[in-house]
Each structure stands twice: as C-alpha cells, then as structure tokens.
Amino acid sequence: MTYIIKGKTADWEMICGLEVHCEILSNSKVFSGASAEFGGLPNTHVAFLDCGMPGQLPVLNEKCVEQCIKTGFGLNAKINKHSVFDRKNYFYGDLPTGYQITQLFYPIVGEGYVDVTDEDGNIKRIGVERLHLEQDAGKSIHDMHPTQSYLDFNRAGVGLMEIVSKPDIRSPEQAGDYLRKLRSMVRYLGTCDGNMDEGSMRCDINVSVRPVGEEGFRHRVEIKNVNSVKFVMQAIDLEVHRQINLYEQGLDFPQETRLFDAVNMETRAMRSKENALDYRYFPDPDLPPLNLTEEYIENIRVNLPEMPEAKKKRYMESLGLPEYDARILTSDKDTAIYFERALHGGATQRDPKKVANWVMGDLFAALNREYIAIEDSPVRPEDLGSLIDLINDGKISGKIAKEVFEDMFTTGKSAAAIVEEKGLKQVSDTGAIEKMIDEVIAANMDKVAEIKAGKDKLKGWFVGQIMKASQGKVNPGLANQLLEKKLSEV
Amino acid sequence: MTDLTNLTLSATLKGLENKEFSSVDVTKAYLQKMEDLRRLNAFITETPEHALEMAKASDEHRAKGIAGKLEGAPIAIKDMFCTKGIRTTAASKILSNFVPEFEATTTERLWQAGAVCLGKTNTDEFAMGSSTITSYFGVTHNPHDETRVPGGSSGGSAAAVAAHMCAAATGTETGGSIRHPASFCQISGFKPTYGRCSRYGVVAYASSLDEPGVLARTIEDCAHMIEPMMGYDPKDSTCSKREVPDLVGALDKNIKGMKIGIPKEYTELVPDNWEPALQFLKEQGAELIDVDMPHTEEAGMVYYVISQGEATTNLARYDGARYGVRVEGKTLDEMYMNTRMEGFGQEVRNRMILGTFFTSAKGYNDYFVPAQKMRSLIKQDFDKAFEKVDVLFSPAVPIKPFTIEEAKHGAAKGRFNDNYLMPSCLTGVPAGCANNGLQVIGRMWDDATVLKVLDVVEMMK
Incomplete structure (x- = not known):
C-alpha cells in the first residue's frame, strides 16, 4: 500500500525532495580560524573575515573537505576530484560579506543514494543529487528591541554540507526515514552532530502532487527550515493536502516558498517565484578550484568507521542476532558503541542475544523513562556486562538481576557492589x-x-x-x- | 645640508647605512615637504607622529646593527592597504571613519623590513578610475603641472613620489593603476606577477585582477621596495609558494642577446622617445622582434565586464551594518539603500549597477562567460609571444596627462588611455613602467627579467 490520497476527483500521489543542511563538525570555521563551536556569548567566535571586514580573504579549512568526503562515502556517492567555490549574492543583516560562498556548478560530492524503509516496511532507494560545501550565515535576533535587530556572527562561516535528494520521496514516512538515516549516518561518521534542535541539521522540503498516472511535475512548493523529523512529516502531509484541496476546487497556486508553522499546524506563503531572487552566482575569485588526488580520497575511504548497514550485517552474520535486534542496535552510533562495549568483557565475548535483550529491554525502558541519552546512561556498558556475568555464573537469578539493574540505574553503583551490599547472592548451598x-x-x-x-x-x-x-x-x-x-x- | 628628499630610495638607504644622516632626519625632511605641498592633495591621511616614532625605532635598530632591508626609509601607502590603527578609507565616504584592527600582509612586511610610514595616499574611490578624481577626499594634482591629473588610480602615490614627498610608495593595479599614474607623473612603477604579493588586507576591487605593487623614482628603487613585499602568505589562497628571486641583484644592466618583442598592436600611437628607445635597446645588444597580439583591442571590454562583475560582489559588504558610515532608514533595505547611495560616489555606483547586470542570470551568460573566454584568448596571445621573445616592450600610456577639467568630462575613456596596460592585467604577467613612460612586460613569475630590462631602459638619455 503506497501513500495515495483519495480525493474527490482523483487519487493523488506526492513528489518530494529534501535539501538537508548539516553543520560540519570541525574545530574552526570553513574559511576562517574562528571557533566553530555551537553557542558562546554573541560575537565571541568571530574572525575579521566572519564580520566581512575589507581585505579579508577566505582560506579553506581542510578538515571540512575531509568531512564532506566522508559523508559522500556515507551516501554511497561519487567524490568529485575537481570542485569549485561560487559566490551566491544577496543582502541580509546576518550575511556579513553580502554573499555566501557555496558550490553551485561543481560540487565536491556527486550522485549517491540512501535506502529507506517505507510505510509498508519495504526498502526504497532515495537518490541523492549532490552534496556541496558552503558557509553558514550568522543569526538575526529580532525580539530583543522594538525597532532594532541584533546580529550574532558566531555561526557565520561555520561549514555546512548541503545534501540534496532527488525527487524520489513518495510519502511522509519515507521523508522521515530518509532524515533518520541521514542523521544516523553523519553521527556514525562524526561529520555532524545531527542535532536538529540546535539547528545543526536543518531541512528544506520541495513538494508537489499529481493525480496517479499523470506524467511530469506540477507546481512545486518549497517549505523552508523545518527542524525536526516529526515536523518534516507533518509539514509534508499538510502541504500535500493543501495542494490537493486547491486543485480539486479548480484552483492553481504559484510556485512559491512557504513556512511551516508548527503551532497553528499550517504552511504560510513567504515569497513567490515571480519576485524570487537572482543570486548572481559566479566563481569566487578568492578561492582556487579544489583539486583532490586519488590517494587523498582513498586514504579517507580506508579510514572510514564501520557504517550502519555493514554493522547490521555483521551483527546478524557473525553474532547471530535476529534482523530486528541488529537493526535497532545499529540505528544509532551511540547505541552500537554501548552494545559492543557491553558485549565484550576483556578478552571474552558474552552471549550477544542476552546482551541485546538487556540493552533493548531494561536499559532502553529505563533510559526512555528518565529521558536520558544512551551515551549518558548511569549504568555503564561494562557494568551491564558484569551484571549479565553474575546471572550466567548462577550468582543471582534473572529476577533478582532486574532489581539489581534498577538499583544500578539509580545509584550508578556496580552490580557486584549492590549484590554484596544487599546480600542478594543466590543460594546454591x-x-x-x-x-x-x-x-x-x-x-x-x-x-x-x-x-x-x-x-x-x-x-x-x-x-x-x-x-x-x-x-x-x-x-x-x-x-x-x-x-x-x-x-x-x- | 642638501635636501634629503632629493635622494632616491637607494641613495637614502646608502646614506642611512653610512650614517650620513639618520632616519629621523630624512623623515622630518619628508614631513616638511608633505606640509609644503599639501595643496597637491596627495595624501588622505598624514601620520607624522607615527612616522617619527618609527624613524626613532629605526635609528635604534641601525645602532644595534639589526637593520632590515628598508630600515629607516620613509614611504607612503596607498589608502587601499589596511593599516592597523590608521584610518583606511579606499578614498570612499563609506569607509571615511574606518580604522582597521589588522594590517595588510604586504605593509606588515614593509614595516618588518624597517620602512617608515608617512601616511596614506589618495586614490580613485575603491581604485576605480585612472585620474584620481573620483576620491571622496578631492582631486590630486599632477606635481609637474597642477592643472593636470596625476593619472590613477594610484595617483596620490605617484604624485607623492614625483613631488619628493616620500622615497617610494605602494600602489595597486587592477587595470593599469600603477603604470598609468607612473607614466603621467614620470616616475617608475612595477606590478609583479599575480600571486607574488599577498592581497590579504588590501581593500578588494576585483579579486582576480588586483595586484599590490610599487611606485618610486627609479626601477632600482622599485626593486628595493617590492622584494620584501613578495612571497607566500597562507592568508591568501591565490598567493604563490614560489621562492622570491633576488630582484636588486638581477639589475646587472646587461641585456645583450635578449629577445625583446614589439607588439604591433601597442605601437599605433607612440610618444616622442619611442624610436630613440628602440635604437638604444639595439645598441645595448638586444634583438628586437615584431610580435602579434591579435586580441589586444578586446581587452578593455573584457576588463570592464570582469572587474565590475567582481567589484559589485566585493563591495556588497559595505552596507552600514557592522562598520563604516551608516545612513539610517525605516527598514533594513532602506538603511542599505540610504547608506550605499550616500556612501558611494557616482563612479562606484555606476560600476556596481553594471557589475550587477554582468553577473545577473542573463548577464552572466551573455557577458561574463564570453569575457572569461576572451580572457583565455588574450592569455594565449601572451603565451605565443613568449615562445619567441623574453619580454615585450611598448609605450605605457602614449598620451600626455589630461587636465582635471578634461578628466571630469570623460577624457579617461579615450582609447589610448589604458589599452596598452589592460591585457597584462587580465593575464597576471609582471609588468612595469620606466620613469620615461615606456613599459616592459614579462613571462609569468619572471619578475626579475622585467625589472632588469626596465633598469636598462632608464639608462637611456
């Protein structure tokens, strides 16, 4: 069952592509030496270049290039040995030079794909058009003064990877899973922290609809800057129904940019194509083209960490875990790290299924209950491993172990210490x-x-x-x- | 005591080395000259106190025996170079209150070599012009005839050098802005290969063309000035890692057997000393060879499209939001418009509008892309010529300086004003003008040979 909307006049399908901006994890900004760290007091992470001083020139941060290439491999994409930086020109308060340095004509990463799970549990391949390297803008703060705006340039010049999908997405669920897969991938690679709340991952949605069977594309609407997986899915759903509704009333609408309002649950017009900006792109004369050698790219490839798909395969094949367990445990880098640390006690390996059950059962339940991220779990993976050892050695029963675990979770103490303190050792005499x-x-x-x-x-x-x-x-x-x-x- | 301002830079350095006078002595003499000739309006900002402090420090360095290559020599800086703590205006109202917190790499290197800063010289606004009449700070007068322009855009530097208000000065070239005023003021000027001098801290006009360079009374002085300015700078991605050659040492006055190309497109109009100069070079043992540069005529158009296209985005940052002059408005857009209408002069605004068109979705394909293609063809002209010859020789600007009145009525738009200068700017090759108005253009990175030939050209009586 694909995502088909039954209208009054026809059955409709949606066509959607996503543009995802990921802030690159790097110590300094993409073209200046200022810190790229999130936060900080306003205007404390600002080099002369980042506030557009005269005579300041961009110098490419190699770390950002490396991060793009890694992410390119994560997208199963072609890495372009030759790429070029362009200026995208427009005036705005938080754009200090009056242009953004980006890559329009020759991006660093070419075509790739992401496999997502659709609403029926089937695998659907979403094509990736490109990934390009660009700089972020600063922040305008409009609510601190009745008539003036404040500017914070801490974010201005932080490296961004813009990942552009093909219009292959056919349901809100596919869009949601595409984003989840992307986030998981960049977190695995350590190229972006994937934090949508802090804006280090942001999404623009392009969506249109057409009656099932119709060829070609109708007017497309862009929804800017949606900042959670849930909101992306909601925004698509709302927009699709809005468009169908208009068509079914015999109305048309302009090719335009809209905003998603999560409070009123609606999308609102921002600007239409007629007064769209001409960004006057042209190659940035301050930056020579970026030419990469085969060896440089290859060196990054061989040093890539194990990716989720490969890890999942290994969990199933060599650890003998069921597909479901392998998928859950590898869906997030920190979960996989936790699982593997709990699995291995020194040189010995514990029973994978038992460890998996504990992680996915009691641990997940406790973490969810307390809203704690797995990397901050009060029960360290080594301690969970020791708890499992106590059961296997017959020192405590499975039932007692559950109590011990809860104590460990609240106190942070080791299993052995709690068993000792409370005299819970199993009687085998x-x-x-x-x-x-x-x-x-x-x-x-x-x-x-x-x-x-x-x-x-x-x-x-x-x-x-x-x-x-x-x-x-x-x-x-x-x-x-x-x-x-x-x-x-x- | 003789007037110390009559000494060339080379003679000044010798005198300082031999302790014939101190840096304070020579600096005071120049400061006096600057005061006496203030009517020429060569400087936007004079820095007398700063100069005397630097001169004192220089004399101390000499006393301790740690003199740099330019130790104690008083120089002037075109007001396109950002100087830390010293107002830097680009001759524009919009930057008329701007004091940088950083120093351009090239000027930093001059100070490290011991040079003394006398002040910041006038220029066309954002270096856009060839008469130094578009400056917000007024017109600069040609010291040889004060009713006439000094050329431009480095007209303040050229006038200051010609009137002995400094031992040498920095300049910048985008479309001939060093050689043009050098020719009009009968001094020497040199712009090295693009990439030799860092552009860091130089107010940008057109990034792919902008080149820092020097103006002085002789080519030998130019060599002394430019050598410390050159060399790799990690702050400029277009700056070359090549080693800096010994430029002063290259001036051996021997051009025997050298092949000198005469581009016939550059001899349509020639000054009176042209024929004698050819004769002189032959006498010096050079072989003169005619060469064709078929795309010379197009260089002017190509230059305007590219320089204005780049300039319009380089100047977008002057919006009144973070520094410089701001003219308030009710909305952000209104503030931008008010600031830029008042902050920029007419010439700059004209070029912004044209540049915006050349880089617009339509203009880009119709003008910018064809201009880049033509730029490649112009480069091919040079490549082909340099297969046959070592350097090219021609007049720099084959016309006499026009009057300030003529300049205000568009005299600088005449076709012989800069068409012998622009092709070499578009290709980034090194080029210089001797103090008799004749120019030499060389191969990429062969700055030494250009200076060597120019030095011989200046031997001509």
Whole structure:
C-alpha cells in the first residue's frame, strides 16, 4: 500500500525532495580560524573575515573537505576530484560579506543514494543529487528591541554540507526515514552532530502532487527550515493536502516558498517565484578550484568507521542476532558503541542475544523513562556486562538481576557492589535449600498428598513458597531439582 | 645640508647605512615637504607622529646593527592597504571613519623590513578610475603641472613620489593603476606577477585582477621596495609558494642577446622617445622582434565586464551594518539603500549597477562567460609571444596627462588611455613602467627579467 490520497476527483500521489543542511563538525570555521563551536556569548567566535571586514580573504579549512568526503562515502556517492567555490549574492543583516560562498556548478560530492524503509516496511532507494560545501550565515535576533535587530556572527562561516535528494520521496514516512538515516549516518561518521534542535541539521522540503498516472511535475512548493523529523512529516502531509484541496476546487497556486508553522499546524506563503531572487552566482575569485588526488580520497575511504548497514550485517552474520535486534542496535552510533562495549568483557565475548535483550529491554525502558541519552546512561556498558556475568555464573537469578539493574540505574553503583551490599547472592548451598524444602513440606503435608494424587501443578506452588522463604535468592533450577527428590522421598 | 628628499630610495638607504644622516632626519625632511605641498592633495591621511616614532625605532635598530632591508626609509601607502590603527578609507565616504584592527600582509612586511610610514595616499574611490578624481577626499594634482591629473588610480602615490614627498610608495593595479599614474607623473612603477604579493588586507576591487605593487623614482628603487613585499602568505589562497628571486641583484644592466618583442598592436600611437628607445635597446645588444597580439583591442571590454562583475560582489559588504558610515532608514533595505547611495560616489555606483547586470542570470551568460573566454584568448596571445621573445616592450600610456577639467568630462575613456596596460592585467604577467613612460612586460613569475630590462631602459638619455 503506497501513500495515495483519495480525493474527490482523483487519487493523488506526492513528489518530494529534501535539501538537508548539516553543520560540519570541525574545530574552526570553513574559511576562517574562528571557533566553530555551537553557542558562546554573541560575537565571541568571530574572525575579521566572519564580520566581512575589507581585505579579508577566505582560506579553506581542510578538515571540512575531509568531512564532506566522508559523508559522500556515507551516501554511497561519487567524490568529485575537481570542485569549485561560487559566490551566491544577496543582502541580509546576518550575511556579513553580502554573499555566501557555496558550490553551485561543481560540487565536491556527486550522485549517491540512501535506502529507506517505507510505510509498508519495504526498502526504497532515495537518490541523492549532490552534496556541496558552503558557509553558514550568522543569526538575526529580532525580539530583543522594538525597532532594532541584533546580529550574532558566531555561526557565520561555520561549514555546512548541503545534501540534496532527488525527487524520489513518495510519502511522509519515507521523508522521515530518509532524515533518520541521514542523521544516523553523519553521527556514525562524526561529520555532524545531527542535532536538529540546535539547528545543526536543518531541512528544506520541495513538494508537489499529481493525480496517479499523470506524467511530469506540477507546481512545486518549497517549505523552508523545518527542524525536526516529526515536523518534516507533518509539514509534508499538510502541504500535500493543501495542494490537493486547491486543485480539486479548480484552483492553481504559484510556485512559491512557504513556512511551516508548527503551532497553528499550517504552511504560510513567504515569497513567490515571480519576485524570487537572482543570486548572481559566479566563481569566487578568492578561492582556487579544489583539486583532490586519488590517494587523498582513498586514504579517507580506508579510514572510514564501520557504517550502519555493514554493522547490521555483521551483527546478524557473525553474532547471530535476529534482523530486528541488529537493526535497532545499529540505528544509532551511540547505541552500537554501548552494545559492543557491553558485549565484550576483556578478552571474552558474552552471549550477544542476552546482551541485546538487556540493552533493548531494561536499559532502553529505563533510559526512555528518565529521558536520558544512551551515551549518558548511569549504568555503564561494562557494568551491564558484569551484571549479565553474575546471572550466567548462577550468582543471582534473572529476577533478582532486574532489581539489581534498577538499583544500578539509580545509584550508578556496580552490580557486584549492590549484590554484596544487599546480600542478594543466590543460594546454591544444597544443604540450606534442602532444609527449606523440608520445612515447607512439613508445614503443607495436605498439599503433598494432593500432588501424590496426581495434582502435578501444585509443584509450582511449592517452588514459589521456597522462593518466598529465601526472598528469591534460591537458584530456581536447583530448587526444582531438590523438590522432586524430596517429594519422592516423602 | 642638501635636501634629503632629493635622494632616491637607494641613495637614502646608502646614506642611512653610512650614517650620513639618520632616519629621523630624512623623515622630518619628508614631513616638511608633505606640509609644503599639501595643496597637491596627495595624501588622505598624514601620520607624522607615527612616522617619527618609527624613524626613532629605526635609528635604534641601525645602532644595534639589526637593520632590515628598508630600515629607516620613509614611504607612503596607498589608502587601499589596511593599516592597523590608521584610518583606511579606499578614498570612499563609506569607509571615511574606518580604522582597521589588522594590517595588510604586504605593509606588515614593509614595516618588518624597517620602512617608515608617512601616511596614506589618495586614490580613485575603491581604485576605480585612472585620474584620481573620483576620491571622496578631492582631486590630486599632477606635481609637474597642477592643472593636470596625476593619472590613477594610484595617483596620490605617484604624485607623492614625483613631488619628493616620500622615497617610494605602494600602489595597486587592477587595470593599469600603477603604470598609468607612473607614466603621467614620470616616475617608475612595477606590478609583479599575480600571486607574488599577498592581497590579504588590501581593500578588494576585483579579486582576480588586483595586484599590490610599487611606485618610486627609479626601477632600482622599485626593486628595493617590492622584494620584501613578495612571497607566500597562507592568508591568501591565490598567493604563490614560489621562492622570491633576488630582484636588486638581477639589475646587472646587461641585456645583450635578449629577445625583446614589439607588439604591433601597442605601437599605433607612440610618444616622442619611442624610436630613440628602440635604437638604444639595439645598441645595448638586444634583438628586437615584431610580435602579434591579435586580441589586444578586446581587452578593455573584457576588463570592464570582469572587474565590475567582481567589484559589485566585493563591495556588497559595505552596507552600514557592522562598520563604516551608516545612513539610517525605516527598514533594513532602506538603511542599505540610504547608506550605499550616500556612501558611494557616482563612479562606484555606476560600476556596481553594471557589475550587477554582468553577473545577473542573463548577464552572466551573455557577458561574463564570453569575457572569461576572451580572457583565455588574450592569455594565449601572451603565451605565443613568449615562445619567441623574453619580454615585450611598448609605450605605457602614449598620451600626455589630461587636465582635471578634461578628466571630469570623460577624457579617461579615450582609447589610448589604458589599452596598452589592460591585457597584462587580465593575464597576471609582471609588468612595469620606466620613469620615461615606456613599459616592459614579462613571462609569468619572471619578475626579475622585467625589472632588469626596465633598469636598462632608464639608462637611456
């Protein structure tokens, strides 16, 4: 079932492409030596170039080039050995030089793709048109003074990767998964922190609709600067219905740029194509073309970290995890790091499925409950590993382990320390258990008689009584075994 | 005591070295001359106190035996170079209150070599012009005839050098702005290969053409001045890593066997000393060879399209928002318009409008791209010529300086004003003008040979 909207006059489908801006993780800005760190007091991360002083010249930060190439590999894309920087000219308060340095004609990364999961769980390939390197603008702050605006140039000149998809997206869910995949990928590669709240990943949406079966594209609307996966999906859904509604009333609308308003849940016109800007692109004469050697690109390729798809495959093939587990554990770089650290205790490897169950079960539940990111988990992966060891060694029962885990989560203490403090160690002393069984049998001879008469189910009740008497510390396997023996002796 | 301002830069350096006079002595003499000739309006900003401090420091350096190559020599700086703590205006109202917090690489190197800063010289606004009449700070007068212009855009520097108000000066060329005023003021001027001098800190006009250079009384002085300015600068991505040659040492006055090309397109109009000059070069043992430069005529158009296209975006940053003059408005756009209408002079505004058109979606394909193609053909002219000859020789500006009145009525638009200068700007080759108005153009990076031949040209009586 694809995403088809049943209208009054026709069945409609949507056509969508995304332009995603990712702020590059680098110490300094793309063309100046100022810090590229997020935040800071206004105008404290500003070189002379970043506020457009006369005579200041851009010098390309090689780290940003490397980050683009890495991301290019993450997009399965062609890396262009020759790329050129262009000036995009327009006037605005937060654009200090009156032009943005970008790459229009010859981007650093060419065509690639991202595989997403659609609403039916099928894999759909979304083409990537290009990735180009450019600089970010500063920030205009309009709400601090009734008649004046304030300017903060800390962000001006921070490196951006603009990733442009082909118009291959056919549903809000595909768009959402495309963004999630991109975010996961750049975080794996360490090329962008993927933080949409802080604006280090921003999305422009291009969307149009047409009746199913119609060829060609109708008027396209661009929705600017949508800053969460959820909002992107909502904005597309709203816009698609708005467009269909207009067509079905026999109306048309201009090719225009709109804004998404998450409070009123609507898109609003910003500017139409008729008064669209002419950005007067032309090659920046201050920057020579960027020419990369085969060796340089190859050197970056061989040093790439393992990507989600490859990792997922390895988890399934060599760790024997089910597809579902492998997908969840590799969907996010920090989850995969946590899992792998919990999996390995020194030279030994723990049971992957057991570790996976703990991570995806109790750990995820606790983290979600407390709104804590996995990299900040109070239970460190090594400690979760040790907890699993205690179960495997028969020192504590699985049931006790769950309690221990909760204690670990609240106190941050190690499993061994909690087990020791609370005296939770499992009783495996046969003599002690036998004694407990004897007492329970002696007190419940009527029930023993019922068992003898064939009411086998009551055995479970006996085990329960033994567990209760021992406050859960008895090894249940052992208790069962000894109970059988004792009952036969009665 | 003789007037110290009559000494060339080379003689001044010798005198300082031999302790015949101090840097303070010679600096004071120049400051006096600047005061006496203030009517020429060669300077936008004079820095007498700063100059005397630097001169004192220079004398101390000499006393300690740690003299730089230009130690104690008083020079002037075209007001296109950003100088830390000293107002830098580009001769525009929009920057009339701008004091940079940083220093241009080339001037920084001059100060490191020990030069003394006398002040900032007048220029056409943002170096756009060839008469020094578009300056917000008024017209500069030609010292040889004060009713006439000094040429431009480095007219303030040329007038200051010609009137002995400094030992030498910096200039910038985009379309001939060093050689043109050098020719009009009968002094020497040199612009090195594009990429030899860092553009960092030089107010940009047209980035792919802008080249810092020098003006002085002789070519030997030019060599002394330019050598410390050259060399790799990591702050300018278009600056070359090539090693700087020994330029003063290259002036051996020997051009025997050298092949000198005479482009026939550059001899349509020639000055009186042209024929004697050819004769002189032959006597010096050079071989004169006629060469064709078929795309010379197009250089002017190509220059206007490219320089104005680049300039319009380079000057977009002057919007009144962060520094410089601001004229308020009710909205942001209104503030921009008011600031730029009042802040820029008419010539700059004209070029902004044309440049905006040349880089517009339509203008780019109709003008900018064809201009870039033609620029390649002009470069081919040079490549072909330099297969046959070592340097090219021609008049720089084959006409006499026009009067200030004529300049105000568009005399600078005449075709012989700069058409012998522009092709070499578009190709980035090194070129210079001798103090008798004749020019030499060389191969890329062969700055030394250009200076060597010019030095011989200046031997002519």
